[in-house]
Amino acid sequence: MLQHFSFKPLFENKQLPGWSLSFFYKQTRYTGEYEADGTIKWLGEIPADEETVKKMIHELMLFHVYD
Structure with a gap:
């Protein structure tokens, strides 16, 4: 489970x-x-179970951004 998930626009x-x-x-x-x-560009370390993490991120982004 992802904790303390936050996001912000890259552009003003x-x-x-x-x-x-x-x-x-x-x-x-x-x-x-x-x-x-939907592409994720990692800045630094990549999670060992990257595909699982990507699915969780996509779900959160769909809920928060594209709702």
């Missing part, structure tokens, strides 16, 4: 898609950029 013009995100997973902090097509 909020019409341009792209978000920076950060969260804790298994007591490790991860950061990345979530692009409009």
Whole structure:
């Protein structure tokens, strides 16, 4: 489960898609950029079970951004 998930737009013009995100997973902090097509560009360490984490991120982004 992701903890302390947060995101913010990459651009001041909020019409341009792209978000920076950060969260804790298994007591490790991860950061990345979530692009409009759902691609995640990791900034630093990549989670060992990346596909599971990506699914959780997509779910949260759909709920918070595209709702």
